[in-house]
Amino acid sequence: MKKMLYPFIFLCSICSVSAQAIKPLDTIYANEHKAVALFFPSTIKHGITGSTNFVFSFNRVKQQRFGLLQAYPGAESNLLVLGSDGQVFSYILRYGKKLSQLNYFIPKEESIGNETGQTSLRFQENKTFTALDSKAENSEAIALEKLCRQLLKTPxxxxxxxxxxxxxxxxxxxxxxxxxxxxxxxxxxxxxxxxxxxxxxxxxxxxxxxxxxxxxxxxxxxxxxxxxxxxxxxxxxxxxxxxxxxxxxxxxxxxxxxxxxxxxxxxxxxxxx
CATH class of the missing domain: 2.60.40.1150 (Immunoglobulin-like)
Structure with missing residues (x-):
């Protein structure tokens, strides 16, 4: 009985350590009436939301350290942000009629990993977004250019x-x-x-x-x-x-x-x- 008990205790201890390592994602609330500002420790290289009812905007031409988040009624989603220094940040997004916080100053310690190597378990769950990000961004830029050209052609x-x-x-x-x-x-x-x-x-x-x-x-x-x-x-x-x-x-x-x-x-x- 003791021989069976020791492996069980050992497995429990491993599960306990793993559970502590995977910290739950923080939740950010937004709505369509106010712009929620997110300030990151480095300039933003990429940013993407999992659903179209959340919009995260940042300067794609001249990289800056902050982005603006707005939301429209709908199901919860997530936000994935990649900094210019390789740090990755991930958050749960929810729509809220009333917002208790409009500005988030995000410390480097909230990074879930680094794209250059040191990647946490939480980043593994979201890495498909970064793989699709550059391809989606290129197609989006092409579509935007076509629409803008059409607007200038049509008085x-x-x-x-x-x-x-x-x-x-x-x-x-x-x-x-x-x-x-x-x-x-x-x-x-x-x-x-x-x-x-x-x-x-x-x-x-x-x-x-x-x-x-x-x-x-x-x-x-x-x-x-x-x-x-x-x-x-x-x-x-x-x-x-x-x-x-x-x-x-x-x-x-x-x-x-x-x-x-x-x-x-x-x-x-x-x-x-």
Whole structure:
């Protein structure tokens, strides 16, 4: 009896150690009304969600350390993020009507492994996502380019216009396609000086500046840019497309677009519903 008992105890001890090594994934809640910001210890190389009702956006052109998460009602999913240093992070995603946390500062210790070698058991369960990620990203980029080209070929009215010192910013109504929003912009330079673009940012605004306690500006980061210029020459105009994760505006929310000049003061703010 004792001879049978010792192997049983040994197996139990192994199972106990393995169970402690596999730490359960943390859960992040999001919804369509607010953008949840995730700050990682290194810049983001890849990020993917398991379901289309969750959208994780990050700068694919210039790598940054943060991404924005939004969600729409539906079943829970997961998020897998690969950092530029090879660290891998994985989380469970759930939709929540009310959010108790909007910003997550993620320490390096929460990494589930490293793609270069040291891989944990939790990463093994999700490695199929990284294998498909680059192929899916390429096909997505091709599809986005085709849609953007078609938008520029098909004229749409620019119904949002702002002008400052000879620089005119125009914007079309948003066009929804799948889980993304396409916006066509036009910048016209009527001045005698070339206009160098520093930034063109889109924000979701809630409240008014008169009531600072309730005023909030949430940046909406573009996931794709098509033919966006760095400069608009004097006497010329350019049209380009920016693609954003799908969003909807609440009852008291509106959009704000800011266009900033590099080394100049010809800045424009366009507010709209």
């Amino acid at each position: 749409r009215p620019f119904n949002q216009i702002k002008q400052n010192k000879g620089v005119v910013l125009k914007m079309t109504n948003s066009m929804y396609h799948g889980d993304q929003v396409f916006v066509v912009f036009e910048i016209q330079n009527k001045s005698q000086i070339d206009y160098e673009i520093n930034a063109l940012d889109l924000y979701r605004v809630n409240g008014t500046k008169k009531r600072k306690s309730s005023y909030q500006e949430v940046p909406l980061k573009s996931v794709y840019q098509f033919k966006r210029p760095s400069q608009v020459s004097s006497g010329s105009k350019v049209q380009f497309v920016q693609v954003y994760p799908k969003f909807t505006l609440g009852k008291n929310e509106r959009l704000k677009i800011t266009l900033g000049e590099l080394n100049g003061g010809r800045n424009l703010n366009l507010k709209l519903r």
